[in-house]
Structure formats: C-alpha cells, structure tokens
Amino acid sequence: MSDFEGLRALVTGGASGIGRATAHLLAERGARVAVLDLDTATVDRPLLGHRADVTDDTAVRRAVSAAAADLGGLDVLVNNAGIGARGTVEDNDDAEWHRVLDVNVVGMVRVARAALPHLRRSSHAAVVNTCSIAATAGLPQRALYSATKGAVYSLTLAMAADHVHEGIRVNCVNPGTADTPWIGRLLDAADDPAAERAALEARQPTGRLVTAAEVAGAIAYLASPLSGATTGTALAVDGGMQGLRPRPA
Numbered sequence: 001m002s003d004f005e006g007l008r009a010l011v012t013g014g015a016s017g018i019g020r021a022t023a024h025l026l027a028e029r030g031a032r033v034a035v036l037d038l039d040t041a042t043v044d045r046p047l048l049g050h051r052a053d054v055t056d057d058t059a060v061r062r063a064v065s066a067a068a069a070d071l072g073g074l075d076v077l078v079n080n081a082g083i084g085a086r087g088t089v090e091d092n093d094d095a096e097w098h099r100v101l102d103v104n105v106v107g108m109v110r111v112a113r114a115a116l117p118h119l120r121r122s123s124h125a126a127v128v129n130t131c132s133i134a135a136t137a138g139l140p141q142r143a144l145y146s147a148t149k150g151a152v153y154s155l156t157l158a159m160a161a162d163h164v165h166e167g168i169r170v171n172c173v174n175p176g177t178a179d180t181p182w183i184g185r186l187l188d189a190a191d192d193p194a195a196e197r198a199a200l201e202a203r204q205p206t207g208r209l210v211t212a213a214e215v216a217g218a219i220a221y222l223a224s225p226l227s228g229a230t231t232g233t234a235l236a237v238d239g240g241m242q243g244l245r246p247r248p249a
C-alpha cells in the first residue's frame with residue numbers, strides 16, 4: 001500500500017470501531033486526519049476531533065469546514081458514521097425508520113454535500129462510504145438496517161457517476177460482522193452473549209468476526225492512489241460471507 005503523505009482525510013464516526021481504526025491507519029501512513037463524531041472525547045493526537053451530529057446539517061457544515069481549514073483542504077472523505085437497528089418490518093415504527101435513515105443515509109449525504117467543494121480542489125479526491133453486507137445479503141431481523149445500507153450502496157454508485165468527470169472517486173466497503181464496540185453492545189444485550197457470538201462467527205465462512213483493522217485496510221486501499229482506476233464499486237470485507245457457502249457443521 002502506498003502511503004498517504006500529504007493527503008488530508010476526514011473520517012466520520014472516527015471515535016470508535018471501524019472509523020477509529022481507519023483514522024489511525026491513515027495517520028500512521030502519513031495523512032493528516034480529522035474526525036467528525038458525536039463524541040470526540042476519545043479522539044487523541046495526532047487526530048483532530050470535530051464534534052457534530054450527522055443529522056444536524058448546520059453542525060455538519062460547520063464541522064466539515066473547520067476540519068478542511070485545520071487540514072488545509074480535503075482529499076479523502078470516509079463517510080462511516082452509522083447506527084444499527086434490529087427487527088422485521090413489523091418491529092420498527094415510522095419514527096424509528098426516519099431516525100435510522102436520517103443517520104445512515106441522509107447523514108452521509110449531508111457530509112458529502114459539505115465535503116464536495118473541498119474535494120473538487122484535490123488532485124487525489126476519494127470518497128469511501130461504509131456500507132454493509134446487509135445491503136446485498138438478505139439478513140434476517142435487519143429490515144430497516146439493510147434498507148439503509150442498500151441506499152448507501154446505490155448512493156455510492158450514483159455519486160461515483162456524478163463526480164467521475166471531476167476526478168472524484170466514490171466506492172464503498174461492505175463489512176460482514178466486525179468486532180467493534182457496536183457488536184460488543186449487541187452481544188451484551190443478548191440473552192446468551194457467548195451463543196450469539198458463536199452464531200455470528202459461524203455465519204462467516206472464515207469462522208470468525210472481521211476485525212476493525214481489516215475493514216480499515218480496505219477503506220485505506222480505496223482511499224489511496226493505488227486504487228486510482230476504481231470507482232463505483234463495493235469491496236466486501238466479510239470473511240467470505242457473500243461469495244462462499246458457510247462452513248459445514
């Protein structure tokens with residue numbers, strides 16, 4: 001992987017999990033990195049924290065322009081902040097649908113809208129959206145979450161088409177179940193956390209959860225000039241879940 005020397009990156013949801021691993025990886029590779037998150041208390045140097053809720057357009061605009069000012073511009077946007085939701089279509093009411101869509105889909109749109117004027121001035125502009133295997137896999141008990149990630153996948157393709165002639169590449173990563181604080185919370189809430197963890201591991205042919213570092217590596221590749229001919233694609237980081245059969249019991 002080439003390094004990111006001189007590149008300037010903004011990572012949303014960079015205070016935890018996949019975003020945090022990505023922000024640190026890009027910084028280790030030489031990028032200057034800002035994080036936009038609800039809570040920046042855990043964001044430590046050399047990362048620059050900017051607090052904003054992606055559902056608040058004014059706060060997003062303010063944070064993105066402050067980040068671009070701190071970094072001296074923007075080359076890379078990692079649009080990663082997102083939340084989960086469980087259940088079938090009968091389990092979540094309209095308010096819940098609007099709440100999760102507002103974070104996972106419109107939130108990414110708000111950040112992209114604020115970042116695009118800065119990305120246009122870059123000669124290595126790349127956007128990487130954190131999508132999910134849920135966009136394409138038909139997971140049970142994930143109707144709302146899957147719909148938001150299906151939208152992120154389509155948004156990735158549409159943005160790639162709209163901005164390719166401006167030299168801005170747009171791709172997404174589709175993680176399987178990744179071992180992050182989010183999954184930790186999900187397991188803590190389960191009746192039998194060990195059994196739930198084993199079920200999640202068994203769902204992936206590699207027999208284990210994906211690590212945040214592995215997703216960060218894929219995001220870094222799609223953000224780097226090494227993937228300069230790649231736009232409008234989804235890179236699965238899912239332990240073979242999309243393409244392979246599960247392990248025999």
Ligand code: NAD
Binds near residue numbers: 037054103131176180
């Ligand atoms: P996480 O909960 O560990 O981190 C998410 C971060 O996003 C947190 O720092 C949180 O504060 C921030 N965030 C949440 N809502 C926000 C808002 N309204 N405004 C600003 N920041 C907000 O979760 P994670 O597992 O690292 O997930 C990151 C992304 O990866 C999400 O988009 C998620 O859908 C996606 N993803 C995760 C998994 C998984 O198994 N962990 C699998 C596929 C996709």
